[in-house]
Amino acid sequence: MSGLQGRRVLLVEDESLVAMLGEDMLLDLGCEVEVAMRLDKAVALARGADLDMAILDVNLGDTCSYPVADALFERGIPFIFATGYGLSGIEPAYNAIPVMQKPYQVAQMERLLRHLLTCKTPPKGNMPSLPCGCSFWAKIVGPHQIRAD
């Protein structure tokens, strides 16, 4: 058991062939997968779908997936970024988010998704505990302050 069995994961990836690979890896880990390859669809799912976590490809063709990240922040859904560019490819405002390096590797994907499920930040003051320190941090700051533009 991976501990990821039955988890609902949003996968945002704009290249057809790469999306297939990512989806297969998630299915092999026992996850239920929602694939979005376009920003509008991804944002809609991030706002409304029943999700446990998400994997966001940073570069979506001619745009970026930050609006999806913001929608997930607002709902407190933890997520990781996927990028082939390394940490420097991500806007500084989002640097608390775990990054999965491309090309996709199932072991790295599993480790980071488990981290999202298990990473607990101790409650501070009257702030509630959230599943991951990354999204906990984001919740305090609020989605409007972290948009770099």
Next chain:
Amino acid sequence: MQTFDTTTTTLPTLRRGSQLYETERRLNAVLNNASVAIFLMDDRQHCVYMNRAAELLTGFSLTEVLTRDCPLHDIVHHTYPDGRPFPLAECAIDRAFPENNQERGEEVFVHKDGHFYPVGFTASPIRDDEARIIGTIIEVRDITEEKAAAERQRLLTNELNHRVKNTLATVQSIAAQTFKGKTDGVARQTFDARMVALSNTHNVLTAENWESASLRSVVEGAVAPHALAEVDTARFDLVGPDTRLHPKVAVTLAMALHELMTNAAKYGALSVPEGRVGVSWTLEPEGSGERLDLVWTETGGPPVAPPTRRGFGSRLIERQLPLEFDGGADLTFAPTGVICRLRIPLTALGWHGQERVTGRVAR
């Protein structure tokens, strides 16, 4: 013939405070603070005025230029970059003694210290009261930086093309080494053919600097998979207008067509000598852009039975392609032959949706 008074830089006869004096002062302030070099030429192509930026650009002072009393060409444009003398008669700026305002071009000038520098110029005629052309005003910009940037861009594009090709070849080699003796030859052949399909699409994109690809080239590349092969007109009917495809559309469409080709060659119309494939497409208006409606039709092949299992090709065509482009796909295994209908919206970026969400467009 009227010529310009070469003493206009100082106008001693003008009274301080007079309207003409103030106008002159303002004009001098404008000219000498402009960052673009400005030359005023008479009808013999002698320079009768140049501003401070022009002095900095050429290395010559106005006084030096006036003293030489010759066409400006012989001072700043006298030698080709390869060292040959550049006679005035061959000079594009001189020949283009402009009839129209703002004639533009690019040339390479020679600095006073002997080095060459590329410039962009804009030339406009000056007319007298009877509208006769009595001279030229020429604006000149040093475009060394722009030229260097364009060259860097060209080198980067070449490097990108080279790297992409090499990476594909490397992946192919790794696969070959990794699966040697561990998989059957059929799987390896399928893999290699898919790599070639991907590589062919990149060839089309490379030829177009990765900006866009010709739809017809993508279709032809998919049905004539060997780089130099012509489309076999006995077996293929390709009918439709050409258009430009976004690179993402080009790659996914090419891969989808490759899967249809492979299936046709193995089980469909191309598995028998008399079978044919028609690929026809139209461009239909959709929203503010167009939509590509493409139909792949196989005829003359053996009777088709729907596959028992949906593989990579079906998944790519029926699921990924519509998801990627907000389009549609119908793959029908009709008894007479496979029919595949694709609908792909072609927007400016080939990838609409993001504008509606963010208002933030591409980087």
